[in-house]
Amino acid sequence: AQSVAQPEDQVNVAEGNPLTVKCTYSVSGNPYLFWYVQYPNRGLQFLLKYITGDNLVKGSYGFEAEFNKSQTSFHLKKPSALVSDSALYFCAVLRRGYSTLTFGKGTMLLVSP
Amino acid sequence: DAMVIQNPRYQVTQFGKPVTLSCSQTLNHNVMYWYQQKSSQAPKLLFHYYDKDFNNEADTPDNFQSRRPNTSFCFLDIRSPGLGDAAMYLCATSRESSGRTDTQYFGPGTRLTVL
Numbered sequence: 001a002q003s004v005a006q007p008e009d010q011v012n013v014a015e016g017n018p019l020t021v022k023c024t025y026s027v028s029g030n031p032y033l034f035w036y037v038q039y040p041n042r043g044l045q046f047l048l049k050y051i052t053g054d055n056l057v058k059g060s061y062g063f064e065a066e067f068n069k070s071q072t073s074f075h076l077k078k079p080s081a082l083v084s085d086s087a088l089y090f091c092a093v094l095r096r097g098y099s100t101l102t103f104g105k106g107t108m109l110l111v112s113p
Numbered sequence: 114d115a116m117v118i119q120n121p122r123y124q125v126t127q128f129g130k131p132v133t134l135s136c137s138q139t140l141n142h143n144v145m146y147w148y149q150q151k152s153s154q155a156p157k158l159l160f161h162y163y164d165k166d167f168n169n170e171a172d173t174p175d176n177f178q179s180r181r182p183n184t185s186f187c188f189l190d191i192r193s194p195g196l197g198d199a200a201m202y203l204c205a206t207s208r209e210s211s212g213r214t215d216t217q218y219f220g221p222g223t224r225l226t227v228l
Contacts, residue, residue, distance in 0.1 A: 034216065043117075043203050043219035044156070088153055099144055099163060099207070099214045103155040 002027040004093055006104035013081045014112050021076040021107045023091030032094040033074040034101070035065055039087050047089075050074060061085070081111045116140070117220035119204050125226045126194050134189040134223045136204030143210075145187040146217065147179060148203040156203055162187060163209065191225075199227045 003026045013019045025031065032051050036044040048059025055067045065076045074091060091104040117138045126132040136145065143164050148156035160169045162181045176198070178190040191198055201224050205217040 032214075036219075041201075041222070041224065043119075043221045044205075046216055046218060049216055090155060094214060097212050099161060099168075099209055100146075100158055101217060105155050106153060108153070 002031075002093065002095060002102050004091055004102050004104040006089075006091055006107045008107050009105075010108045010110060012110050012112065015083050016080050019076075019078050019081045019085070019109065019111070021089050021091075021109060022073070023075060023104055024071070024073045025091075025093045026072065027093050027095055027102070029096055031096060033065075033067060034092040034094065035059065035063070035074075035076050036090045036092065037087050038090065038106075044090060047076070081109075083111045083113055085109060086111045117204055117206055117218055119202075119220035119223050121223060122221060123224045123226070125228060126191075127228050128196065129193050132191050132194055132225070134191075134202050134204075134225070136187045136189070136220055137185050138204075138206045138220075139185070140206055140208075140218060141184065142206035142208045142218075143184065144207045144214065145181060146205040146207075147177075147187070147189050148205065149198075150201040150203055150222070159189070194225070194227045196227050199225055201225075 005024045034049045035047040038044050050057045050067045058064045090106050092101040120135050146161040147159045150156045159173045181187045201222045203222045204220040207217045208215045
């Protein structure tokens with residue numbers, strides 16, 4: 001069975017500080033990995049994905065994620081957080097050859113002024 | 114801009130009264146998905162269409178049905194809504210070809226309230 005773990009329900013960070021939102025996965029093969037962000041009463045917005053190649057993936061709004069195969073992790077990072085980054089973040093995996101995503105439970109990011 | 118559109122954004126219905134939520138897309142994607150999301154939890158996949166092929170998740174209640182009359186449109190029918198069906202319903206689309214599925218793009222969601 002495949003699973004995605006986001007170990008933190010909430011991450012608090014001060015504006016201007018670096019942020020990390022953690023994600024680990026347990027999926028056979030070499031899955032595709034995604035990060036989505038959700039603002040209140042909105043749909044999920046695609047941030048970035050890893051398919052193959054460079055382990056550091058750059059995405060929208062200054063976010064990036066680091067793929068680590070040995071640790072089966074795909075942590076989301078940003079060098080300098082903004083208050084407007086406060087939202088719910090979901091990590092998801094897509095097993096190759098399949099059509100459906102498996103989501104983590106989500107991590108609420110709160111950036112304080 | 115190519116996008117996924119959901120109507121209405123907010124829907125109020127009465128207990129037991131059938132309701133239909135709609136999704137349309139201008140991305141020309143061949144796969145369309147319906148998710149249910151409750152109170153900041155992860156989205157839960159209800160079913161998806163690969164072209165015209167319907168794929169139901171094993172734990173999706175019979176109360177939920179779907180129709181996809183053409184590539185652009187997909188509908189979610191809730192035959193007899195219960196209080197537990199109050200949630201955000203998200204539509205998503207993706208392109209799949211040669212066994213490879215690309216990124217899923219989500220609509221803004223429909224917030225369903227059941228009175």
